[in-house]
Amino acid sequence: MLYRCSWFCCILFVISAFVSGCKYSEGPKKEKTKYTTWSSYLGGPDRNHYSVLSQITKENIGSLKLAWQYEAPDYGQMQMNPIVVDTILYGVTAALRVVALHAGTGKEIWRYGDSLQIWHSTSRGVSYWEQKEDKRILFTKGPELFALNAITGEPITDFGVNGKVDLHIGMPETAKDKFVISNTPGTIFQDLIVMPLRVSESAGAAPGNIMAFNVITGQLEWVFHTIPRPGEEGADTWEDKNELVGAANNWAGMAVDEDRGIIYVPTGSAAPDFYGGIRKGSNLFANCLLALEAETGKLLWHFQFTHHDIWDRDPPAPPNLITITRNGEKIPAVAQVTKQGYVYVFDRETGEPLFDINEVPVPASGLKGEKAWETQPFPVSPKPFARQSSELTENDISPYAQNKEELKAILIAANKRIYAPPGLDPVLLLPGYDGAAEWGGAAADPEDGILYVNSNEMAWIMQMEENNAGQKDASYGESVYKKYCAVCHQNNRSGIAASGFPSLINIGDKLSEEELLNQIKRGKGMMTGFPQLTSIEKEGLISFLMDENEKREVGSNLSVSEEIPYKHKGYNKF
DSSP states (O other): OBTTOOSEEEEEEEOOOOOTTOOOOOOSOOOOOOOOOBOSGGGSTTOOOOOOOOSSOTTTGGGOOOOOOOOOSSOSOOOOOOEEETTEEEEEOTTOOEEEEETTTOOEEEEESOSSOOOSSOOOOOEEEEETTEEEEEEEETTEEEEEETTTOOBOTTTBBTTEEEGGGGSOGGGTTSOEEOOSOOEEETTEEEEOOEEOOSTTOOBOOEEEEETTTOOEEEEEOSSOOTTSTTGGGOSSOOTTOEEOOOOSOOEEETTTTEEEEEOOOEESSSOOTTSOSOOTTTTEEEEEETTTOOEEEEEESSSSOSSOOOOOSOOEEEEEEETTEEEEEEEEEOTTSOEEEEETTTOOBSSOEEEEEOOOOOSTTOOOOSEEEEESSSOOSSOOGGGOOGGGBOTTOTTHHHHHHHHHHSBOSTTOOOOSSOEEESSOTTOSSOTTOEEEETTTTEEEEEEEOOOEEEOEEEOOTTOTTSOHHHHHHHHHTHHHHOTTSOOBGGGTBOOOTTGGGTOOHHHHHHHHHHOBTTBOOOTTSOHHHHHHHHHHHTTOOOOOOOOTTSOOOTTOOEEEOOOEEO
16 A cells, blocks of 8 residues: 555646657648547547537536436446447447437437346447448457447348357467457448457467458458568567467557548557566567558557566557647647556657657566566656656555555565566566556547546556466366466465455355356456367366366366466455
8 A cells, every 4th residue: 555646646748849850741631620529439539538518617517417327237347438429329238238328318229239148248338330321330249249230229230240240250270269359449440440359368368460340241351460470570579489479469449540541559468478488579569559551451650668578568548649739830649658657659650759768778587488678668758647666665655554564564575676577576566557547548638739647556566486287286177277267366266355356265156167167268357268278178177166076187188388487476456
């Protein structure tokens, strides 16, 4: 617990500065955007959460009264950012049912989705597309992308196969049975929808291919390989990649400059997350901002925020498309907020940084087989919008903490250096795994270069331990559990309640074997699913979780990799 630290802090930046001798293209001329609609995720394709509607003011906000409310026929976690088109509000319930409501009254116009089955996942909203009288809502459930008639809610049957497309279609054959879903709405450009993906973060994860589908037919139009194939640009940044390496997916969403035809894609970290000994190198195009030609997927430019990421420091949100003023000149810019609390700002067309970025030496790893990258990029400006671990002292411990002395001892013992690599000793991670910036992203005044960031200052303890998943005295099911589940639910199944990971002790009193198998395959909430497990692995895991007398010995059927000597010890808040 840190003193003088609120859970969220709102930070305001004015992004403008002077750099002599630089010339920037103003790009194509367009009518000034009116910013009076909210028909796209986070307010618009620029992802700026920005509107000029002014009926609600700071003077009258205190007197607002409830106009209407809508109660969905299900329950669970909701992360949805609704959109409004004309008079209709579109959103997704906790059980992934799409609803259309009258925005003025809250009356339900239509609802699409199974009224009985609860899908154990989350959704952040839908995408809208129209061409004359053809109006469509596109959304995902599990690994499938659906197209619905926006007026009636009926599936558009000539989209894909009976109104849906399997997102595995753009994946290599080796990923056809792996966990692939999408939580974040796709980005529309003309007749294309470019899809974010959520995949596993562990060894054996699917690759994070960026895929564009035709909105009308569902046909796959282009694929960008974020983990380059042999001969592609960036392939030489992976020294010894093998079949256990994957991810580098865009899970946070994208922004698109519709006039320039450029889509800006922040990519996630490579998998496995915290041990990179089997993926040495800088690992392009993980942890990058990609500028792609929206029509073709061609790479225009890129910037990597974290080289060879072993901290899970991937960009957590879509970038913001803004305009900044420098020496009286308007510059179209793209700004990316990060988990580290840094803001990186680039010229939209060229990718040239608009503020200096220095490559700074960082600590080396002490883990066998690991080779941390020697430097990391630090922006000179803007300054970090969250406190950094290296700044903390004992005086930052809250005087109201009940375990104040214990916290002081942990703080003194932990490695507080920025980019201190994961090791067998604890590392204090601040900003933490959730980041300073989070998936909701930043708001921006798009014309004046002002950025508003919801900043999280929760510290976490990062630590590794030796990987003993395949130890000889463990049952088969216990070995499967230690490989896939223990990082969140702990070796003894006690969970980490303070971090949101429930105990699995006596799980059989709450769930049947069928329900447990369903969660293992599909995931639940922010838990990824494990559809790639063999039948024997699933059987052994369920037997172990149900405390059945399961005697199967560890054998060749369990793909425990001896190539990964260390594993993450768990998500523990400071």
